[in-house]
Amino acid sequence: xxxxxxxxxxxxxxxxxxxxxxxxxxxxxxxxxxxxxxxxxxxxxxxxxxxxxxxxxxxxxxxxxxxxxxxxxxxxxxxxxxxxxxxxxxxxxxxxxxxxxxxxxxxxxxxxxxxxxxxxxxxxxxxxxxxxxxxxxxxxxxxxxxxxxxxxxxxxxxxxxxxxxxxxxxxxxxxxxxxxxxxxxxxxxxxxxxxxxxxxxxxxxxxxxxxxxxxxxxxxxxxxxxxxxxxxxxxxxxxxxxxxxxxxxxxxxxxxxxxxxxxxxxxxxxxxxxxxxxxxxxxxxxxxxxxxxxxxxxxxx
Numbered sequence: 350x351x352x353x354x355x356x357x358x359x360x361x362x363x364x365x366x367x368x369x370x371x372x373x374x375x376x377x378x379x380x381x382x383x384x385x386x387x388x389x390x391x392x393x394x395x396x397x398x399x400x401x402x403x404x405x406x407x408x409x410x411x412x413x414x415x416x417x418x419x420x421x422x423x424x425x426x427x428x429x430x431x432x433x434x435x436x437x438x439x440x441x442x443x444x445x446x447x448x449x450x451x452x453x454x455x456x457x458x459x460x461x462x463x464x465x466x467x468x469x470x471x472x473x474x475x476x477x478x479x480x481x482x483x484x485x486x487x488x489x490x491x492x493x494x495x496x497x498x499x500x501x502x503x504x505x506x507x508x509x510x511x512x513x514x515x516x517x518x519x520x521x522x523x524x525x526x527x528x529x530x531x532x533x534x535x536x537x538x539x540x541x542x543x544x545x546x547x548x549x550x551x552x553x554x555x556x557x558x559x560x561x562x563x564x565x566x567x568x569x570x571x572x573x574x575x576x577x578x579x580x581x582x583x584x585x586x587x588x589x590x591x592x593x594x595x596x597x598x599x600x601x602x603x604x605x606x607x608x609x610x611x612x613x614x615x616x617x618x619x620x621x622x623x624x625x626x627x628x629x630x631x632x633x634x635x636x637x638x639x640x641x642x643x644x645x646x647x648x649x650x
Contacts, residue, residue: 350379350645353638361442365435372435373406381641382425382434383408383650390415426477426648436466437474444478445636447628478640482627483523483536485643490535491630493528494559499590501562502526502551504542524550525626529562534626544568557581562590 364375376382386394388410399405406421422428430437439458443449449457451471459465494500505523524539524547535554539546544565551569555561559582563569566584573582631639 355634479624486536486626495556496558499529499560532629
C-alpha cells in the first residue's frame with residue numbers, strides 16, 4: 350500500500366497502462382484483490398478465466414465431483430462493478446484530488462473506442478468512495494472544542510452501502526459536529542435525533558467548556574441542567590451565534606460554497622457533509638493512499 354503514498358498523476362497512468370493481468374497482480378500485492386479462495390468442499394481453488402481472451406478471471410475448484418466456480422471480485426470493493434478495475438482506480442484518484450469536474454473526468458477517461466463514462470456512473474462511484482469516508486469517520490471520531498471554542502452540531506441522513514454484500518443501499522441517520530475554528534469533525538451513527546440520545550454523544554465527543562451551536566439549543570440546555578448541576582457546555586442557537594461572531598464560521602463557508610454547486614435543499618447539502626469531514630482529515634498528497642488503505646480494511650481479501 351506504501352506505493353500509493355504521494356502518487357502523482359503521471360504515476361497513476363504508469364500503473365493503469367500496464368497490461369490487465371499485471372494491473373490485477375498489482376492490486377493483489379496491495380491486498381485489494383484475492384490471491385486465492387477456498388471452496389466450500391475445503392479444496393484450494395485455482396485462478397483461471399471464463400474465456401480465451403482472459404478478460405474474466407474466476408476461481409475454479411478442480412476437485413473431482415465438485416468443479417465449483419467463484420467470482421474473482423466477490424467480496425471485494427470491485428464486486429458488481431460494470432467498470433474495469435483500472436477505471437475504478439482512476440476514478441478514485443480524481444475523487445481524492447477533488448479538483449476535477451465530471452466533464453473533465455469523462456474527457457480524461459475516454460476509452461479507445463471513443464466511449465466514456467456517463468455522469469450517472471461517475472456520481473454513483475463518487476457515492477461509493479464517500480461511503481468509505483463515512484465509515485472511517487464514524488469508526489474514528491475526533492474530540493472537538495474546549496474553552497473559548499465553538500462546535501456546530503446537526504444531523505443528516507445518508508445512503509449507506511452494506512460492505513462485503515454487494516451494493517444494497519439503506520438509509521442511516523448520522524449525528525455530526527464541526528469545530529468552526531479548526532474544521533475538525535466527528536460523525537456518529539444514531540437511531541433517533543432526540544436530545545436524550547444525542548446529549549451523551551455530545552458529552553463523549555466535545556470537550557467541556559465548548560460553545561455548542563444547535564437548532565435544539567433550548568432542549569439540550571434544559572436536559573443538561575437536569576443531568577448535571579455544573580453545565581459542561583454553553584448551548585446557543587444559530588441566530589445568537591451569528592450575532593456574537595462577525596467572522597463567518599468555517600462550517601457556514603462550507604454550506605455557502607456548496608449552495609451554488611449542489612443546490613439549496615437540505616438533502617442535497619447533507620450528502621456532502623461526510624465527505625467534507627474526511628477531506629478535512631486527509632487533505633494533502635496522501636489522500637489517495639488513505640482511501641485505498643481504508644477500502645482494504647473494509648474489504649479484506
